Amino acid sequence: MASHNAEIRGRSFGDRVLFGLVILLAFAMAGPVLYVIALSLKDNKELMVDPHSVFHLPYTIKNYIDTVGTSNVFSWVLNSFIVAGGLTVLTLILSSLAGYGFARLNFPGRDVLFVIVLLGLAVPEQAVLIARHQIFSWLGLHNTYPGLILPGLSSAFGVFLMTQYFRAIPRELDEAAILDNASRLRVFWKVLLPLTVPAQATLGIFTFLGAWNDYFWPLISATRKEMFTLTVGIASTQQNFAQSQGIGFLMAQAVFAGAPILIIYLFFQKYIVTAVSGAAVR
Amino acid sequence: MADPVNGNARRAESVDIYAPQWRNFLFVAPYLFIFAAFLVFPLFWGIWLSFHKADTFSSGPFIGFGNYARLFRDGIFLQSIWNTFYFVFLTVPALALIGLFLALCLNRQTRSAAVLRTLFFSSSVLSVTIVTLIWRIVYIPDMGLLSMIYGFFGAKAPAFLSDPDIAMIGIAIATIWWCIGLPMMLFLSALQQIPQDIYEAAALDNANRWQTLRSITLPSIKRTFVLVVIIQIVFQFQLFGQAWLMTKGGPNNLTKPIVLYIYNTAFQRWDIGLGAAASEILFLLILVAAMAQFLLTRRKADA
Incomplete structure (x- = not known):
């Protein structure tokens, strides 16, 4: 065998x-x-x-x-795209900056802060959902795009991944540039960031897929139909289909919703598998 | 974390480019702000809420362990803890064993093996909404795919999702279908890290395939097996979408997991304090498994 x-x-x-x-x-x-x-x-x-x-x-x-003519599927796809895309871009930016900071720069309290961020990895979403929901009510962020994007941005995984990646890059590369009096930001942008493309791809795919398929937070935060993401929207149409007269129609909606991600998977299979299993083992 | 610090100290003698500087903090500040506002603060605010008779907007009066006492007098909550463990018991061993089986069979360079690997991972990219939609229509009595297959053999399909005895099994089957890709891939990458020359040596010793499997392959992936089990325990413990979308927790709360109990309590009955207390219990249970994973991966890094 x-x-x-x-x-x-x-x-x-x-x-x-x-x-x-x-x-x-x-x-x-x-x-x-x-x-x-x-x-x-x-x-x-x-x-x-x-x-x-x-x-x-x-x-x-x-x-x-x-499906194309009568359902809301298009606006839900758009919402999912804005939320997942926005979260991915912002996660890449914040994680790269923080990863560089933790891996290469020194500031008071750095090591303590990094340990606290690592502990954040152990916090499951359900442990913070209720309080988070209340905080977003105070801020008036429910049923908005920032309301759907911000919670995912607090995930510690990206920072952890990027810190590991920056640490693995030989210090000689950026030391030389810093001794030449290049600014920290310039070194980050010009010297180091181009080297992190594989990690960016892993993190980007993982974040996008997770946000695209997320169900719980959009379910409690996006309560107005026009702010539904695809997962919540499709779920809202599939209640009680045992009595439904339009099984074929409901299934067409499901295929319409599931097909894009499956097609993307077929094309980028290798990267997706690497990203997902890499993230699981971390 | 100690290494870079020591390294810095050595370098600092020549040029002090790694000295602690406040402005360096700016790189981590944007993330830390989000982290503090939307993860750390909610974590502690949730604990605070669990000791209060809270409502939608505020924490309400302090009631000590009142919510926790209510929880453990609530038969439905105790049922949901049992249901969650039952679900983990149904899914995790099956996922680990089927995943291992598929990895062993598909760990080869042929085209058909590649196609099958693609197939077995494909369901993992779908959302819980699509997965439950597919399985509800498969299970639907009298006209679903399952009842047609049973009908072909002249039998009556079991009423997954409505029969109290097997509803959780119905959810478990859909979940295994959904999640089988990751265990398979983790086992595959572990198998590919076993050095080939061990197998060549075994072949020279005329070891048969069963002996090779038992004395080389399985011992080499023991750690991956434990890792897969722990990852799946943590993940399956958080069952929500499948139960909510397929059975709504019924019949008779027999498929209601802890997370669905939290959802019902906090976001449908708006009993925020009670829901917060239930989520702290869930947090503690998951933390135990997450700790095991952390210790395991650390040891791997040291080895």
Whole structure:
């Protein structure tokens, strides 16, 4: 079973059992998605009469036309994009600055502050949600973009990652520039930042994906329909679909919402997998 | 953290470019401000709230451990703690074992293995909303994919999500489907770090594949296995979206996890103090697992 055995379709009976199991799991993975896509391509009335009609023609793209024409999906995609994009850009900026500060510069209390930031990694979102919700009520930030972006910006993960990365860069590189009387900011911007692109990519992908898929905070902060993100918006349409007359339409909305991230995944798979597993192990 | 400081001291003798300076603080100030305002302060404010009869906007009168006492008299809260542990028990071993199995089978350079790896990780990029939408329609009685598959074999599909005995299992299956990618990838990268020459030596000794697996592969990834288990415990402990979107915690609160209890209490009944107390309990439980992860990764770094 080790990697030097080249083919899974091997010789022994055991190999075939393993192969069969993997294929079975693969069907379990793909089946539900294909089923939902097929549903989205069926006429709603036909589905009501015969659920099995999902497996055969005729298929139609009417549900997608309805989705584009009548639902709020577009504005939710836009909101998600603004929130996830804004959070990603701001996280990269703040984490890079702080990472450089903690890794390369000295100021009173630096090491204590860094330990406190590290402890922040252990705080789960749920431990601060209620107080945070109250604070955002005081500030009048619910149902605003800053209200959706700011909580994610407090995550310590980016600072931790960037600090580690800056520390791994040889000091000789920026020492020479500083001795030439270049300012700290200039050294940061011109010498060090270009070297951190791989870490920026990891952090950027991880932050964007997390924000795009976040559900709990938008659920309690964005209560007005026009401020819904995609996750909250789609969830709001899927209540009680056991009684729904429009299964195909709901599924088209789901496919419409899920497809962009899946397509991005197919193209940037390597980076996404590295980012997500790197972040998990940290 | 001690190393750079010592390094600085040595360098400082020649040119003092690493001397502590207040203006250097400006680089970390923007982040620290956000960190203090939206993480540190809420953390302590949440503890403060848990000792008060709080409402939406203020902390209200101080009631000591009153909220905590109420929590532990609340059968639904105790049920939600049990449910959470049950869910972790259903998902974490399955995720670790299936993830390991897939990693062992797909750790090869073939095209089909690459395609299958892509497939098994793909669900991980979806949001909880999409995942639950997919699984609710799969489970839907009489017309869903599951009941059609059972029907094909002339059987009746179990009523996942509405049968009290198996509703949590229904949520667990959807969760395993959603989360299987990360354990698989972590195991794959651990497998690829095992030096190939050990396998070559084993092959020369005529070790069969089972022996190789048991005495080389599994011992080499023991630490990764523990890490995967802890990561998944911390993550699955925070179950919320699947339960809220698939069953609303029902039937009879049997699928209500702690986080959903917090959501119901704080954001639907607006009993802020009680919700805050429940989230401090959750925090303590997660902290134990997070500490284990921290100690484990530190030891790895030292080794």
